[in-house]
Amino acid sequence: MSEHQAESMRHYYRIHAGIYDATRWTFLFGRKAILKKLPYEREVQQTLLEVGCGTGHNLSFLARRYPNFQLIGMDVSADMLAQAAKRLTRYSRRTRLLEKAYGTQPCALAPDAILFSYALTMFNPGWEAAIECAWNDLPPGGRIAVVDFHDSPSRLFRWWMSKNHVRMEGHLLPALQSRFRTEFLGIRPAWLGLWRYIMFIGVKEGN
Numbered sequence: 384m385s386e387h388q389a390e391s392m393r394h395y396y397r398i399h400a401g402i403y404d405a406t407r408w409t410f411l412f413g414r415k416a417i418l419k420k421l422p423y424e425r426e427v428q429q430t431l432l433e434v435g436c437g438t439g440h441n442l443s444f445l446a447r448r449y450p451n452f453q454l455i456g457m458d459v460s461a462d463m464l465a466q467a468a469k470r471l472t473r474y475s476r477r478t479r480l481l482e483k484a485y486g487t488q489p490c491a492l493a494p495d496a497i498l499f500s501y502a503l504t505m506f507n508p509g510w511e512a513a514i515e516c517a518w519n520d521l522p523p524g525g526r527i528a529v530v531d532f533h534d535s536p537s538r539l540f541r542w543w544m545s546k547n548h549v550r551m552e553g554h555l556l557p558a559l560q561s562r563f564r565t566e567f568l569g570i571r572p573a574w575l576g577l578w579r580y581i582m583f584i585g586v587k588e589g590n
């Protein structure tokens with residue numbers, strides 16, 4: 384991620400961080416659903432990294448659901464991380480928040496699972512590198528979980544989303560499936576088909 388790109392993310396979320404949780408539930412569909420699809424027993428010990436963790440919506444759910452998970456949230460926006468830190472106070476012994484851009488070099492955090500929730504469609508450019516980085520950061524048998532926008536039949540809507548840094552051209556799924564074995568896939572319509580979103584859980588095979 385270039386410094387220019389990182390700065391435009393920081394700028395965008397400086398404005399949006401305060402209203403993020405009040406507004407995003409109306410269109411970031413599938414976030415809880417994919418977390419419920421993760422095939423982990425409640426007591427298992429795993430380290431999960433959420434890339435682009437934002438305000439900690441997913442991490443707080445995971446912290447409640449899995450009492451032995453070590454959770455790491457990484458985000459390029461300090462304003463979003465400030466919201467996450469407030470939300471995760473009670474889980475601070477097993478959560479870490481890192482202000483960092485993901486996708487150019489190994490994260491050196493040894494996660495067992497990596498979650499991208501409505502993050503990868505904002506890595507423009509850089510989504511391919513981020514998928515590759517995730518593959519390198521995971522051990523054999525490690526999991527990637529992705530929930531994100533997929534595509535839209537409306538050119539006007541795609542244009543509007545691009546003005547909000549989101550690319551939704553159906554580009555993520557083929558790349559994910561070429562790198563990871565598909566363990567779960569859902570492609571769902573939203574708002575009467577104005578767009579579709581994907582939920583993907585994949586397993587790293589090989590070394």
Ligand SMILES: C[S@@+](CC[C@H](N)C(=O)[O-])C[C@H]1O[C@@H](n2cnc3c(N)ncnc32)[C@H](O)[C@@H]1O
Nearest residue numbers: 435436437440458459460463484485500501502
């Ligand atoms: C739409 S929000 C999603 C937040 C959260 N995952 C959720 O589901 O509510 C996208 C987040 O990704 C972060 N982000 C974008 N590019 C990033 C990068 N290269 N590395 C880390 N975070 C990034 C943004 O700052 C933002 O907080």
